[in-house]
Amino acid sequence: MKMHNRDLKNLQKIASDMNSMEKITMVMPVIKKMPIIDVSEVLSLVENDELVVIFNEFTHEEQGEIFAEFPLVKQLSFFQRVSKKLFSKIFEEMPSDARADLFQLMTQQEQVDLLPYLSKPVRENVLSLSSYPADTAGGIMITDFATVSKDMTCFEAIQQVRKDSPSKKTIYYVYVVNSDKTLVGFITLKDLIIAEPDVLVEDELHTEFVFGYLEDTSESVAKKIDKYQLVALPILNDKNQLVGIVTHDEALDVIQAEHTEDMERFMGILSNNEELDYNETSIFGHFKKRVFWLVTLAIVGIISGLIIHSYEGALAQMMILALYMPMVADTGGNAGSQSATVVIRALALGQITMKSWIKVLWKETRIALMLSICLGVLAFAKVVFLSWETDIPAAYSLVSIGGVIALALSLQVISSTIIGAILPILVRRFGGDPAVAASPAITTIVDISGLLIYFSLAASFFNLS
Known part of the structure; x- marks a missing residue:
């Protein structure tokens, strides 16, 4: 049966209405003809007490298939609200891997309460599968073959x-x-x-x-x-x-979960396996996942402030330098993040190994040189054509200032690209997850290196104190 997105959303709206039991009963003939995944998506929004009644419209096998597609938090809340005898009939019809995942989330007392209602084969199966760590093949396998x-x-x-x-x-x-x-x-x-x-x-x-x-x-x-x-x-x-x-569908779930974890780490968000869903995670839970990196990098960022403070005299003598500090910092951060993303992905896919780090470094260096030429020319043109009315010391020309800024930006692109490429490999070398070379961390590091390059060059070329 074809189901348009608009029709599915209407059914979901009905299901999410706590007083819509009569409406759901009316549309049950339509729901029962839908694919299992769509049925699950609709019924997962129904309150547990009403869900017990609605499940009577389905066979035990269908109940198990539908229930297995519910989010784990919904499965657990339903289990906690209904009788264990009733739940055991649904539980036994779930795929073996889904049963094990839910069983592992239960408290020890909840597991003890459920086990007597399960048939011996199912009881032995769920106990066996639940004994394997969740991040191993034993933890995600099924026994239906x-x-x-x-x-x-x-x-x-x-x-x-x-x-x-x-x-x-x-x-x-x-x-x-x-x-x-x-x-x-x-x-x-x-x-x-x-x-x-x-x-x-x-x-x-x-x-x-x-x-x-x-x-x-x-x-x-x-x-x-x-x-x-x-x-x-x-x-x-x-x-x-x-x-x-x-x-293969379990493999897709693993890959998706791994990509999510890598993305969280890359963006400086601490993964927390106990939090199952964005909507179910409390505000404080999200706060805990994000605050560590931000506070740590804010503290490290003080170094940037110290660098700028040490070059206050140079800025006072040539205020034009302050105008282009953000451009140098942002360009370096972007170059470093790009390089890190490419290398982390290649490591994750097994396209590069620790032994090939010299090859990676050489390749990224050549890429960085080409990028630096392109962005350096662009930076020079920007300074010359946009700052012609800016006050500058009489002893220097706008062309020379633009040249120094362009050179600083080019060197920043090269150094940032190399840092972004090497940092994930170093983390892997010492047994860590390359994704911890997070984008905020790379940005902070290249900000510091960029400021040092920027002001060192300016002070050297223009004899600033």
């Missing part, structure tokens, strides 16, 4: 898949294991369907495959899925036994 034996015929394999009937959205590949669950290869559904019924699975088996281990980081697993364009990646234990799979 199909396995067959290589000595089966393709017909028998299809029958086995039907019998196991794992989650519909996770039968991308059928994994082939031996008697002790060691992964020996995989076969696609296409292979099974096209092959003659009496052909052995072994004859259609793909023995070359990419896999991950339980202890691998979630980011490295996501990169493998992205690199090899996989829809799912098998996860093995230390005995090479198949214990789960990581799907």
Whole structure:
């Protein structure tokens, strides 16, 4: 069913109205025909008490799929408001990875209260998945996958898949294991369907495959899925036994989360895993995430003030220098941030390594030289054509002053570009996250270097004290 954005927004408006139960009941035939993700988006705005009633319109399987798409904060609040017996029916139908994520958010007492209502397989599954750290392959994998034996015929394999009937959205590949669950290869559904019924699975088996281990980081697993364009990646234990799979949609979530974390760090915002959502995060929570870097850089910025203070005499003798201080500082900050962004991205994608730092430095230096020529010419033209009425000491010409300012800006671009490129690599070299070379930090550093270059050159060329 086609659903326009305007129609979806109207349904969301109805759902967000606390007194709209009758309206929601009226539009239920429309909601039930919508894709699960849209249904979830609408129903996530409904109050928990009303949501219990609305869920009766859906099968248990549909309830689990819809509920799994809710934000975690909504899932947790719903769990805390309804009976554990009722909730267990929804919980059991959720994808295994979504179950584990929610279970880990519960308090120990809440987990104890829920477990008795779960079936033994689900209880064992959720306890097993919840035991792995959230940032590992074990923490993001699911256990809804199909396995067959290589000595089966393709017909028998299809029958086995039907019998196991794992989650519909996770039968991308059928994994082939031996008697002790060691992964020996995989076969696609296409292979099974096209092959003659009496052909052995072994004859259609793909023995070359990419896999991950339980202890691998979630980011490295996501990169493998992205690199090899996989829809799912098998996860093995230390005995090479198949214990789960990581799907492409989970990999996308990991990559998105990693990009968000890098962006926050790059902009000087401290990441806080406990805060789940912008709207749910309190004002004080946002304050805590932002204040550290800003206060730290404000303190470091005092150095800039000291530099300017030490050159007060030079500024008094040649006030035109004050007019172009912001231009030099801003240009340096922009050049440094650009360089850092490119290098951080290349490091994140594995395009460059620590061993290639000399190559990166040489490349960024050449880029900086070209940028400095372009921006230096522009700065010279700006000084000459915009400041011809500005008072300057009789001993100096506007052309000479423009030349010194242009030279200072060019040197600032070169130094800022090199600083922006090297700082993330240095951070990685000492075991840190390159994203901590945040844009505010780079801007502050190049501001200081820029002022030193600017006033040192002016004092040297014009004999200012």
